[in-house]
Amino acid sequence: MDSSPVSSAHAYSGRVTISDVAKALGIAKGTVSRALNNYPDISETTRQRVRRKAELMGYRPLAQAQAIRTGRSRAIGLVLQTDIAGAQRPFLSDFLAGVSKTASDASWTLTVAMSAGGDEMISTMTRLIDERKADGFIVPRTFCIDPRAELLRRLNIPFVLYGRLQDIGESAWFDILGEDAIHDAVVRLAEHGHTRIGFINGGREYNFSALRYGGFKQGMAKVGLKVDDDLVVHDAMTTEAGAASTLRLMQHAQPPTAIVFAVDVAALGAYATAAELGLTIGQDLSVISYDGLPECAWVQPKLTSFRVDNKMAGGRLADLLIRHVRGEAPSTLRETAKAMLWPGGSDGPPCRTSSDIARHVRALRN
Amino acid sequence: MDSSPVSSAHAYSGRVTISDVAKALGIAKGTVSRALNNYPDISETTRQRVRRKAELMGYRPLAQAQAIRTGRSRAIGLVLQTDIAGAQRPFLSDFLAGVSKTASDASWTLTVAMSAGGDEMISTMTRLIDERKADGFIVPRTFCIDPRAELLRRLNIPFVLYGRLQDIGESAWFDILGEDAIHDAVVRLAEHGHTRIGFINGGREYNFSALRYGGFKQGMAKVGLKVDDDLVVHDAMTTEAGAASTLRLMQHAQPPTAIVFAVDVAALGAYATAAELGLTIGQDLSVISYDGLPECAWVQPKLTSFRVDNKMAGGRLADLLIRHVRGEAPSTLRETAKAMLWPGGSDGPPCRTSSDIARHVRALRN
DNA sequence: GATCTTGCCGAAACCGGTTTCGTAACCGAA
DNA sequence: TTCGGTTACGAAACCGGTTTCGGCAAGATC
Numbered sequence: 001m002d003s004s005p006v007s008s009a010h011a012y013s014g015r016v017t018i019s020d021v022a023k024a025l026g027i028a029k030g031t032v033s034r035a036l037n038n039y040p041d042i043s044e045t046t047r048q049r050v051r052r053k054a055e056l057m058g059y060r061p062l063a064q065a066q067a068i069r070t071g072r073s074r075a076i077g078l079v080l081q082t083d084i085a086g087a088q089r090p091f092l093s094d095f096l097a098g099v100s101k102t103a104s105d106a107s108w109t110l111t112v113a114m115s116a117g118g119d120e121m122i123s124t125m126t127r128l129i130d131e132r133k134a135d136g137f138i139v140p141r142t143f144c145i146d147p148r149a150e151l152l153r154r155l156n157i158p159f160v161l162y163g164r165l166q167d168i169g170e171s172a173w174f175d176i177l178g179e180d181a182i183h184d185a186v187v188r189l190a191e192h193g194h195t196r197i198g199f200i201n202g203g204r205e206y207n208f209s210a211l212r213y214g215g216f217k218q219g220m221a222k223v224g225l226k227v228d229d230d231l232v233v234h235d236a237m238t239t240e241a242g243a244a245s246t247l248r249l250m251q252h253a254q255p256p257t258a259i260v261f262a263v264d265v266a267a268l269g270a271y272a273t274a275a276e277l278g279l280t281i282g283q284d285l286s287v288i289s290y291d292g293l294p295e296c297a298w299v300q301p302k303l304t305s306f307r308v309d310n311k312m313a314g315g316r317l318a319d320l321l322i323r324h325v326r327g328e329a330p331s332t333l334r335e336t337a338k339a340m341l342w343p344g345g346s347d348g349p350p351c352r353t354s355s356d357i358a359r360h361v362r363a364l365r366n
Numbered sequence: 367m368d369s370s371p372v373s374s375a376h377a378y379s380g381r382v383t384i385s386d387v388a389k390a391l392g393i394a395k396g397t398v399s400r401a402l403n404n405y406p407d408i409s410e411t412t413r414q415r416v417r418r419k420a421e422l423m424g425y426r427p428l429a430q431a432q433a434i435r436t437g438r439s440r441a442i443g444l445v446l447q448t449d450i451a452g453a454q455r456p457f458l459s460d461f462l463a464g465v466s467k468t469a470s471d472a473s474w475t476l477t478v479a480m481s482a483g484g485d486e487m488i489s490t491m492t493r494l495i496d497e498r499k500a501d502g503f504i505v506p507r508t509f510c511i512d513p514r515a516e517l518l519r520r521l522n523i524p525f526v527l528y529g530r531l532q533d534i535g536e537s538a539w540f541d542i543l544g545e546d547a548i549h550d551a552v553v554r555l556a557e558h559g560h561t562r563i564g565f566i567n568g569g570r571e572y573n574f575s576a577l578r579y580g581g582f583k584q585g586m587a588k589v590g591l592k593v594d595d596d597l598v599v600h601d602a603m604t605t606e607a608g609a610a611s612t613l614r615l616m617q618h619a620q621p622p623t624a625i626v627f628a629v630d631v632a633a634l635g636a637y638a639t640a641a642e643l644g645l646t647i648g649q650d651l652s653v654i655s656y657d658g659l660p661e662c663a664w665v666q667p668k669l670t671s672f673r674v675d676n677k678m679a680g681g682r683l684a685d686l687l688i689r690h691v692r693g694e695a696p697s698t699l700r701e702t703a704k705a706m707l708w709p710g711g712s713d714g715p716p717c718r719t720s721s722d723i724a725r726h727v728r729a730l731r732n
Numbered sequence: 733g734a735t736c737t738t739g740c741c742g743a744a745a746c747c748g749g750t751t752t753c754g755t756a757a758c759c760g761a762a
Numbered sequence: 763t764t765c766g767g768t769t770a771c772g773a774a775a776c777c778g779g780t781t782t783c784g785g786c787a788a789g790a791t792c
Contacts, residue, residue, distance in 0.1 A: 015496065017748060028772045033750055043770060063497045064433040065748040068777045073430060075477075075499075082463045092459050097448045100480040104490060109499045111441075112478045114466040124470060130381065131429045133441075133475045239664070268664065275666075295661065298605065298634065300641075383778060394742045399780055409740060431778035434747045 016059045025053055036061075063109075067132055074108040076321055077134025079125050079148065081141070082114045091291075091310045098314025099138065106322055122151055129157055136325045138162060138317050142173075144207045158324040160317050160333065163207055172324050172333035174316050178208050178290060179215030181306035181339040182260060185288040186219025189258045189347060194286060196354045198231035198249045198256035200242060202263050209234065212262045212290070231256050242269025250277060250285075251365075255357050257350040258286035264293045264305055271299050277361055284357060286347040290339065301345025308339050382425045391419055402427075429475075433498055440474040442687055443500025445491050445514065447507065448480045457657075457676045464680025465504065472688055488517055495523055502691045504528060504683050508539075510573045524690040526683050526699065529573055538690050538699035540682050544574050544656060545581030547672035547705040548626060551654040552585025555624040555713060560652060562720045564597035564615045564622035566608060568629050575600065578628045578656070597622050608635025616643060616651075617731075621723050623716040624652035630659045630671055637665050643727055650723060652713040656705065667711025674705050 022029035027046070035042045035050035042050075067073035076099065080092070096110075103110050111134050115124040125148065128134045136158035139148050144166050152159040153169070161173035182199075189197055199216045202209040213232075220227050230252055233245040242261065246269060249256055261267035267289035274281050281287055282301045289296070292307025320333045352360075388395035393412075401408045401416035408416075433439035442465065446458070462476075469476050477500050481490040491514065494500045502524035505514050510532050518525040519535065527539035548565075555563055565582045568575040579598075586593050596618055599611040608627065612635060615622055627633035633655035640647045647653055648667045655662070658673025686699045718726075 015748095018750095019748075029748085030750075030752095030773075031771060034771090037750080039751095041770060046770075060493070060496050062434065062748060063499060064430040064439055065777095066750075067430040068428065068434065068748090068779080069750045070777090080459075080462070082459075082467075092462075093446075093448075096446070096458075096478060097480045100478060101448075104479060104481065104493075107493070107497075109494065109497075110478050112462060112466060112476050113470060114463045115470065127426070127470075127473070128475065130426050131473075131475075133429060295664070298661070298664075381778095384780095385778075395778085396743075396780075396782095397741060400741090403780080405781090407740060412740080428778060431747090432780075434749075434778090435780045436747090 015062070016057050018059065018061065021050070021054050021057055021059050024057065025050065071132065072135045072325065073132060074106075075111050075134050076103050076108055076318055077125070077128050077137040078110060078112050078140070079121060079128075079137065080112065080114045081117050081121060091308075094310040095140070095314040098311035098316075099318045100314075101311075102315040102318035103322075106318075108318070108322060110318075118147075122147060125151060129155060136160070136321050138321055142207050143205050144210065158321065158330075160321045160324060162313065162317055164211070165207060166210075170330050172320055172330035174313060174320055174335045174337075176308050176313065176339050177336050178262075178306075178339065179211040179218070181290055181341075182212045182215035182262065183219035183222070184341070185260045185290070185306065186216060186225075187223055188341075189260070189286060189288060190219075190223035190225065192258070192286065192347065192349045194256075194258040194350055195225060196228075196231070196254060196256040196258070197225065198259040199227075199233070200236045200245045200249070200259055200261045200266055201232065201234045202266070203235050203237045209262060216260060236261075236266040236269075237263065239265055239269040239272075242266030243273045244269070246270040246273040247276075250279070250357070250361055253358060254354050255361065257284075257352070257354055257357065258288070258347065261287065261289040264289045264291035264296060264303065267303055267305070268295060268299060277364060279357070279360075280351075282345045282348050283351040286350065288347050292339070292342050296342065296344060304344040304347045305342050306339035307342040309337070312337065381428070382423050384425065384427065387416070387420050387423055387425050390423065391416065437498065438501045438691065439498060440472075441477050441500050442469050442474055442684055443491070443494050443503040444476060444478050444506070445487060445494075445503065446478065446480045447483050447487060457674075460676040461506070461680040464677035464682075465684045466680075467677075468681040468684035469688075472684075474684070474688060476684075484513070488513060491517060495521060502526070502687045504687055508573050509571050510576065524687065524696075526687045526690060528679065528683055530577070531573060532576075536696050538686055538696035540679060540686055540701045540703075542674050542679065542705050543702050544628075544672075544705065545577040545584070547656055547707075548578045548581035548628065549585035549588070550707065551626045551656070551672065552582060552591075553589055554707075555626070555652060555654060556585075556589035556591065558624070558652065558713065558715045560622075560624040560716055561591060562594075562597070562620060562622040562624070563591065564625040565593075565599070566602045566611045566615070566625055566627045566632055567598065567600045568632070569601050569603045575628060582626060602627075602632040602635075603629065605631055605635040605638075608632030609639045610635070612636040612639040613642075616645070616723070616727055619724060620720045621727065623650075623718070623720055623723065624654070624713065627653065627655040630655045630657035630662060630669065633669055633671070634661060634665060643730060645723070645726075646717075648711045648714050649717040652716065654713050658705070658708050662708065662710060670710040670713045671708050672705035673708040675703070678703065 018032050019029050022032045032050050035047045063073045100110050113124045115121045139159055140162040142161050142163035142165055161171055163175050164173055201213050217227055231249055236242045236245045267287055270287050271281060274285055279285050289303055289305045292305045296303035296305045316335055324330055324333055384398050385395050388398045398416050401413045429439045466476050479490045481487045503518060505525055506528040508527050508529035508531055527537055529541050530539055567579050583593055597615055602608045602611045633653055636653050640651055645651050655669055655671045658671045662669035662671045682701055690696055690699055
């Protein structure tokens with residue numbers, strides 16, 4: 001709350017208003033408004049005349065002023081979560097760049113808020129909505145059951161999901177087909193000759209984890225391998241968790257010769273574990289992952305991963321949201337894209353058998 | 367530009383307006399406004415009564431409506447640059463979290479735009495200013511001569527720099543004392559017993575590079591070492607550049623036994639070069655860097671670095687900007703903070719002499 | 733007791749847009 | 763020529779706030 005009525009008066013009042021344009025043309029400002037907004041009761045001649053003059057004078061409507069009447073200020077809301085251990089950190093820059101570029105090109109702006117999860121996030125969103133700081137929202141990293149989506153749906157605010165929901169309802173969304181990538185990863189490993197393939201999944205609360213697990217199972221079925229539940233671990237969303245999960249799999253009586261990871265940050269943990277166990281990634285243990293973080297190229301050997309184009313994703317999401325706000329039906333606003341294989345040196349034909357590795361690990365334990 | 371006058375009419379008009387509050391109290395809406403904005407001509411009794419009622423009814427002023435009269439919409443503008451190779455990528459999430467949190471607590475919002483450098487960035491900013499989407503700006507990653515600062519200064523728009531300028535003028539700013547950190551890094555290395563210390567600096571266009579170079583020279587003077595210009599490289603802002611610069615220093619006739627880096631991303635490149643040359647980081651070659659990226663902990667041995675608390679920085683910047691917009695004089699809005707040493711295993715007493723390393727590198731070359 | 737302040741508030745103008753409503757001018761048809 | 767219907771625009775209301783202005787009532791001054 002401000003504590004003083006005094007203003008700093010940094011005026012910058014050189015703006016051209018709609019009245020200026022109207023006066024310059026000798027017509028009513030309402031007419032100018034309708035002309036610029038394509039009302040049907042304006043003659044084509046006048047419309048063109050107004051357009052040209054406005055352009056010439058450099059008139060740009062004040063979004064704020066439009067908003068108080070129309071309720072819309074051409075702003076995209078994006079609410080990010082802070083408390084997840086760096087979960088979206090690496091994507092963020094590209095993602096924002098994509099959203100911002102598309103928004104900018106349409107003369108929209110981007111309002112960003114970050115907050116801890118749960119109630120705080122909901123209250124942040126409601127504040128943005130109450131103050132009409134956003135006409136609609138992009139909801140990234142969707143949970144299986146997502147309170148943000150429920151809130152927005154209840155309030156009838158347009159939104160677009162980055163990711164899908166279990167109960168998709170009427171929602172608009174964009175998503176990368178992670179399940180296909182995981183499927184392809186399994187196939188690639190099988191082609192290398194692997195038969196013991198593990199899977200280290202992401203957090204159960206995220207919807208993508210269920211999808212990627214599905215992709216893993218389908219891939220295994222495709223190549224005629226049975227899924228061994230002992231070789232599947234869930235909830236690895238950090239490098240530490242990835243390392244621990246890898247260790248657990250490698251200590252199995254019949255360890256995998258290859259592991260598919262649902263997310264890169266977890267996969268990077270495998271390097272530490274492999275080093276600890278005296279195993280060479282890419283030879284003793286093949287790893288394929290998903291996300292395509294720049295960090296994949298920093299480790300030795302480079303991590304083979306399915307790269308997600310987050311800039312493109314941001315752009316598509318912004319486009320879908322803008323169209324949604326403009327009135328298109330959400331069920332027509334759904335898109336998918338594919339992740340692209342980024343081959344590194346972390347996968348290849350198995351150099352040792354599962355039993356061989358088991359012996360090695362057992363020996364090390366003493 | 368919209369192509370249709372039809373609206374989607376997702377009303378959500380359950381808002382409490384100032385008129386609602388006025389009617390409920392039986393007073394004029396102007397009185398309510400003045401009461402809430404601490405005008406001196408409102409009695410304390412009335413002020414309290416209005417406050418309470420507004421709170422109770424859940425009244426929240428529409429920033430847009432306020433803006434058209436006051437010119438201020440309680441929005442912080444942040445314009446980021448996309449085309450710099452991932453330059454701000456790792457910081458971004460924490461930084462945004464800090465800005466957003468502080469803004470939120472003051473009922474402000476954050477408008478983010480990303481654009482390529484130069485003209486595009488300027489036009490993005492002018493659009494935001496013309497449409498009054500931001501009351502002031504945070505200008506991160508300041509260049510020695512910064513066109514953004516010049517624009518804002520010319521238009522008389524409040525802004526706060528993250529970093530300092532050569533020509534600081536009347537500007538408000540916040541900065542981390544990188545020069546002190548670099549100074550301390552040199553001292554630390556000297557205490558380890560190093561006498562040949564190199565410095566790999568960041569891009570010349572950034573103001574911080576000049577400052578950190580100054581810190582390096584002061585540190586060397588402090589410990590009584592002469593700066594050898596051959597052991598100083600500039601413009602290393604990527605891992606690749608860092609690797610190349612390291613190689614260059616190590617091929618010197620009298621290579622350094624320790625290198626100080628201005629930025630982590632460059633320092634990470636030293637690992638690849640060291641591996642190539644058969645040198646062990648932390649033993650044959652000590653490295654200390656600056657930024658404190660999470661990636662420092664991913665490499666072996668962990669990179670000793672001066673950690674910058676970007677979340678705190680974001681918060682401080684937001685606070686300074688808000689105060690600036692509210693009218694405080696920019697020259698009173700200047701703060702600094704210190705980076706904190708994050709010891710890893712990448713520095714220690716030299717295991718080999720400079721001449722020894724030189725022989726080793728020469729031998730390898732054949 | 734009359735006048736002058738002063739404190740406090742209501743009324744209305746205003747900000748820059750959008751939208752409704754009314755009507756002059758033009759059209760074709762009777 | 764008259765009439766009903768369009769077409770195309772002006773005028774004014776409106777959105778939700780802020781700010782100016784003017785005046786009433788209570789207290790202070792003489």
